[in-house]
Amino acid sequence: MNQSLPRWVDIGLIPLANVLLAFCAAGLIVLAIGADPFAAVKFMLAGALGNSEAIGYTLYYATNYIFTGLAVAVAFHAGLFNIGGEGQATLGGLGAGLAVLALDHTGSALVIVPTAILAAAIFGAAWAAIPAYLQAYRGSHIVITTIMFNFLASALMVYLMVNVLMAPGAVAPESRDFADTAALPLISDWLNALGFHVMESPLNLSLVFALVACALVWFLVWHTPWGYELRLMGFNATAALYAGANPRRIILLAMMLSGALAGFVGVNEILGVHHRLLLDFALGYGFGGIAVALMGRNHPVGIVFAGLLFGVLQQGGTELTFEMPQVTREMVVAIQGLVILFSGALALMSRPWFEWSYWFVGRKLAVRKAASA
Amino acid sequence: MNELFAILLPTLSGTLRLATPLMLCAMGGLFSERAGVIDVGLEGKMLAAAFASATIAWATQSGWLGLAGGIGVACVMALLHSLACITYRGNQVVSGVAINILASGLTMVFAVAWFHRGGQTPGLDTALRFMPVLFGQSLLVYVALAGVGATWWLVGRTRFGLRLRAAGEEPAALDAAGLSVAWVRYRALLITGVFTGIAGAYLSIAANANFSREMTAGQGYIALAALIFGKWRPLSAFAACLLFGLLDTLAIRLQGVSIGGVLVPVQLIQALPYILTITLLAGFIGRAVAPKAIGQPYEKAH
Numbered sequence: 001m002n003q004s005l006p007r008w009v010d011i012g013l014i015p016l017a018n019v020l021l022a023f024c025a026a027g028l029i030v031l032a033i034g035a036d037p038f039a040a041v042k043f044m045l046a047g048a049l050g051n052s053e054a055i056g057y058t059l060y061y062a063t064n065y066i067f068t069g070l071a072v073a074v075a076f077h078a079g080l081f082n083i084g085g086e087g088q089a090t091l092g093g094l095g096a097g098l099a100v101l102a103l104d105h106t107g108s109a110l111v112i113v114p115t116a117i118l119a120a121a122i123f124g125a126a127w128a129a130i131p132a133y134l135q136a137y138r139g140s141h142i143v144i145t146t147i148m149f150n151f152l153a154s155a156l157m158v159y160l161m162v163n164v165l166m167a168p169g170a171v172a173p174e175s176r177d178f179a180d181t182a183a184l185p186l187i188s189d190w191l192n193a194l195g196f197h198v199m200e201s202p203l204n205l206s207l208v209f210a211l212v213a214c215a216l217v218w219f220l221v222w223h224t225p226w227g228y229e230l231r232l233m234g235f236n237a238t239a240a241l242y243a244g245a246n247p248r249r250i251i252l253l254a255m256m257l258s259g260a261l262a263g264f265v266g267v268n269e270i271l272g273v274h275h276r277l278l279l280d281f282a283l284g285y286g287f288g289g290i291a292v293a294l295m296g297r298n299h300p301v302g303i304v305f306a307g308l309l310f311g312v313l314q315q316g317g318t319e320l321t322f323e324m325p326q327v328t329r330e331m332v333v334a335i336q337g338l339v340i341l342f343s344g345a346l347a348l349m350s351r352p353w354f355e356w357s358y359w360f361v362g363r364k365l366a367v368r369k370a371a372s373a
Numbered sequence: 374m375n376e377l378f379a380i381l382l383p384t385l386s387g388t389l390r391l392a393t394p395l396m397l398c399a400m401g402g403l404f405s406e407r408a409g410v411i412d413v414g415l416e417g418k419m420l421a422a423a424f425a426s427a428t429i430a431w432a433t434q435s436g437w438l439g440l441a442g443g444i445g446v447a448c449v450m451a452l453l454h455s456l457a458c459i460t461y462r463g464n465q466v467v468s469g470v471a472i473n474i475l476a477s478g479l480t481m482v483f484a485v486a487w488f489h490r491g492g493q494t495p496g497l498d499t500a501l502r503f504m505p506v507l508f509g510q511s512l513l514v515y516v517a518l519a520g521v522g523a524t525w526w527l528v529g530r531t532r533f534g535l536r537l538r539a540a541g542e543e544p545a546a547l548d549a550a551g552l553s554v555a556w557v558r559y560r561a562l563l564i565t566g567v568f569t570g571i572a573g574a575y576l577s578i579a580a581n582a583n584f585s586r587e588m589t590a591g592q593g594y595i596a597l598a599a600l601i602f603g604k605w606r607p608l609s610a611f612a613a614c615l616l617f618g619l620l621d622t623l624a625i626r627l628q629g630v631s632i633g634g635v636l637v638p639v640q641l642i643q644a645l646p647y648i649l650t651i652t653l654l655a656g657f658i659g660r661a662v663a664p665k666a667i668g669q670p671y672e673k674a675h
Contacts, residue, residue: 029479033486081466083413140654141663143466144601147413147594148647155644163638287474294467328485328492334478337471345457345468 005351005358011297015343017350019295022338029334035327040320047319048312054319056188056201060273062311063203064089064265066210068289069307070217071262073298077221078254079234084131084146085262086286087153088124092263093270094157095123097175097277100270101165104179112182117209117267124263125256127153132255136248142255150286161279175277184272204272206264210307213261214300220257230254262286284333291336294344310336384622386509390580392618394419394572394589396517398596399603399610400524401568405451407528407605408561409541409554409666410458413469414450415569416593417476422447422573424480427494427584428487436501439578440513444570450476451566459558462670473593481586492586494577503579511579516571525607537561541664544671554671569593598650604661617646 005014027037048058068085075082082088099119103112131145161173184204191198221227233240233250241247269281292310296302310332317332342349398415405412422443430439450472457468484492503511528534536557539547544554577584599617603610624642631637653661 029482033482035486081464083466083470134651134655138655138657140651140656143411143413144597144654145651148598148651151591151594151647152644155640159638159640163636287470290467290470291474325489326486328481330478330481330485330492332478334475334482337473337475337478340467340474341453341457341471345463345471346461348461348463 005354009354009358014347014350014354015295015297017354018343018347019339021350022335022342025338025342026331026335030327030331033326035324040324040327043320043323044313044316046316047323048316051199052188052197053199053201054315056198056203057318058308058311058315059187059207060201060203060268060311061314062307063207063210063268064285065288065292065310066214066303066307067264067268068262068285069292069296069303070213070289070300071258072289072293073296073300073303074217074221074230074261075254075258076293076298077227077234078230078250079237080132080135080251080254080258081143082128082146082255082258082262083143083290084128084149084259084286085289086282086284087146087150088127088259088262089265089282089286090153090157091127091266092120092124092260093266093281094160094277095119095121095263096266096270097165100178100182101175101277104182107181109181113184113271116182116271117264120263120266120270121260122263124266125260128255128259128262129252132252135255136251142251157279161277165277167276173279178275182271183275184267202273204268206268206272209264209267211304213264214304217257217261218300226253262289288336290344291339295339384619384626387622387625388615388618389510389514390618391621392614393511393514393517393580394575394592395596395599395614395617396521396611397568397572397575398593399600399614400517400520400607401565401572402597402600403524403528403605403607403610404537404561404568405565406600406667407541407664408537408558409544409664409669409671410454410558410562411465411469411668412454412562412565413466413594413597414454414472415565415596416589416591417469417473418447418450418566418569419573419576419593420473420480420587420589421450421476422570423577423588424484424494424573424584426570426574427497427577428483430497430501430578431495431583434501436497436503436578439501440503440571440574443574443577444567447570447573448563448566451562451569455559455562458670459555459562462672465668465670477587480584484584484586494584496582497578499582501578502582503575511575513571513575513579517575520568520571521607521611528607533557533560538664540671541666544666548671548673554673558671572596595646598646601661601663602646602650602653605664620645 030037030040048054071085072082096116096119099116100112103115127149131142131149134140134145135142165175166173167176184206187203188198188200221230229240229245230250232243233245233247265282265285274281288310292303292306296306313332313335317329320327321329398419402412402415425446426439426443429442430436454468454472457463458465481492484494488494503513506512528537536547536552540554540557547554576588595617599613600610602613620642624639627637628639
């Protein structure tokens, strides 16, 4: 039985059912460690959305997920699987940090911040461009090379932090603090200036930037000739070739765009929050982005919602540990894994159930119609 | 001469110790990949097995049951991978990534819930562990070496091996001969589960006395690199594992050592396995050609 289903079932109901399956599995895990899953959800929601500080943290985490989700999605549309988001985000942060360390005592914020953002994009794009070049021109598989580039990024970062960038007299491998001119404005400061009273949180201008990135990706991928070629290539590489597209150029550009988007995690973390270079600031976001992209069905709107959900999970999970000490916050990582499993790897599992139900309901309706006629 | 031995012997035995989990994972991965199923989930299976082995060995007070438990859990994860990749024809890389992330989250969730030690399991007595038995090496090291021989024989010299390679190169031919591609691949992935299970047990109940957070530390990925660097052939992959194990030993021994006034960058030595594999894959040193049907779900013609 392989019949076509109406669009609303195919792109609405089935993905929703897959995500629900993932969350049911997560609930069973919570039950297995002797906690009440419904109470856990209640604590998580309160911890993630209960007050203005919690909401700020939730949106700050969501910002990272939106960037990496977009990164994975852009590559996906070209038929490429970018597992290197982790490394590209690390390099993006390195780029932003180096730019600030070089400039922060010279110019004004209006020069430093845009330069640092550009540097994050360039470093992230360059780190993705090497695997892309190797795939396009040397035939090596992008999945394997991007995995290895994650480790290379981490080795490079450790080397630079420990041997070159570590501040004199520091106990941890961290650079000196940036000058205040290099910090992105906090949203809470703006809202307070406008007369809304909110508590301080790390949420910064990067969120606005992430939403702008969503709009740009939407325009680029769905409303330009280049985006059309990109999607055609992902849909049917042979057809793209016959239509006159240049696959090598598309692979290179798609991966560079993807890497630049992942690199913006560094903007949020380094310019927005930490205000110095450090290790492991991108930990988990590159892989989390895969879950976000799969759940958001590779569309910017879906990615914003999926990113928000993962922001809620991350912030709620942190708060949950205080209320229920037996549930650690790594539960969120497990949920990401389950979402990737059910929405990605097992995406076709539930389809036959829907095909059967659709056929069954359709037949019942037809019988009733015939009886009433 | 004696001095040379004093340096050489510890380096060699250290290499073997560090190469053991790589060998087991690489041989495990070889079965899966030669049967046509990409396995980036070696790391996750090994991590889950390490946790299961340490937990079960502690709970039952038996190292052997711990080993069996590790193998069991890794096989369950391998079955999950098979279900997604073979039965439901899902994306094999996505499934592998899911397994890695799931293992990374679940091991911590259960470790914290059951032991309240920040993700560690309780320490095991030496009586419960696979301690050195011969030439200062654990029994599981010899199991790994035997595993390399077994892989070479099974994949290259038996009827099952021929079918397994056919499933990875030309599954339609296997189908036409009246054999089930799915069944061959399921069995191959179960063998991957057994190998990665032993690898996990080696880490938590032989090389160490307990499980700790993320204790596989990317070795599953290094093993994948070794498998590719060895061009998906058992003996070459074995050699690659030894080479990568040696690099790891050197990275530890050269920590803070300077040669000719230049401090040896340890991170560079640690990154060498990846750099070598990337260079090989790009065709700059020889050529690594993957099994022809790797990554493609097989759809049986009706």
